[in-house]
Amino acid sequence: MICALASSVCFGAASVLQAMAARAAEPGTGGGVDVALMWRALQQWRYLAGLGADGLGFVLQIVALRTLPIYVVGAALAASLAVTAVIASRVLRVQLSRVEWVAVAVVCLGLAMLAFASGKEGHREGSAALDWVLLGISFGVLLLGVVAGRLPVRSRALVLGLGAGVGFGVVEVAVRLIEGIDFTDPVWYALLVGGGAAFLLLTSAFQRGSVTTATAGAVLGETIGPAIVGVIWLGDSTRDGLGWLAIAGFAVAVAGSLTLARFGEAPAPEPEPAAEPTAPS
Template structure:
């Protein structure tokens, strides 16, 4: 559980750095899968530092997934929005409302409940076709990103956010299907494609779409589906008689994260300064 929470801390802090870099990058081609946009963002030190934190967070995530059920790790990763909110309130002087502070507390309470109710990870390997299904899903995420570039802003942001969440969800499931380096295992390629697709779509969503809509879609995509796969096919269970408590904790943690969805991207420094001074931030044409 400490590794899962450490992963959320890394991802939450990284998102502040990456979002600022993404918004400072020149607009891309309009496609949801824009490699050039990602390359321009990576060349900024803030995005590179965020990627380093993401790498550390991924290592901690893998350790957690080898011990805890997917539903627990997924909820912990969604709590990275609470981390982002707190980091933004300190580093960028962003004011959190009373409701948002309450949401941070709700996320913490949900995670504490999950920690009490969670059992160990399941020991089932799933059906043989599950690895291929994950690879197919990862490829479908890339196709989705390429297809939604011409949608209206709000619909595009939701589609890209959901797609990025599915990509990260593929990573969560694939980690459980990999036992050592086996180049014949489709789950290995699913992990690589799913993670890359998730980053591509999320970068495009943050740079060009509604932050709140995109982040809400990502949270749903990376938590609900993988949790169901873990329970149905991989044998994830709760402690004896505490299934109801796990469901409650998962629901509360994800609901709290959704309430903080606007922190999927931290405000730009000028906007943060305006909010700190009690002024309305300037209009954002990309939101």
């Protein structure tokens, strides 16, 4: 549980560090895929520190997924939005409303309920069919991205974000199924394709639609599906008689995270006031 929470802190802090670097970098072409802006951001220590925090968070996530039920880790990762919100309110001076502060407290409450109610990690190995299903879903995420690109603007961000969340969910389940380095195992390719597709879809969602909508879809996609797989196929369980508390805690944590979905990506800097015209001499 400590690794899961530490992973959440790493991902949340990384978002703020990368946001600060992006704000300080000079704009490039201004296009959706701005290579010049990315290059300038990579030359800043804050952006590199953010990438390092992401890497550490991923390692901690792997440790947590190998020792905890998937539903606990998924809720903790969604809670990284609460970490981002709190840090952004201090460092980036982003104003949190009263409802958002309550949402931060709700996320903490939900995680506490999960920590108390969660049982041991399931020890079922799944089946060969599950490995191939994950691989099929990972390619399905890519196909979904192609289809979603033709949808209306209002629904495009939600579908892309949801697809990205499913891709991240494939990664979560794949980490549980991997038992060693064996590149003949389809679950390895499911991990690589699912993770890569998720990154591409989420980036497109941020570029082409509402950040809040895309992040909300991603949170739903990466928490609910893997949690169901962990309970039904991998044997994840709760403490005796506390299944209701785990379900309630999961719902509370995800609901609080969805309220903070606008912090899924760094907010844009406020525009500088235009200079007042000078009177002619």
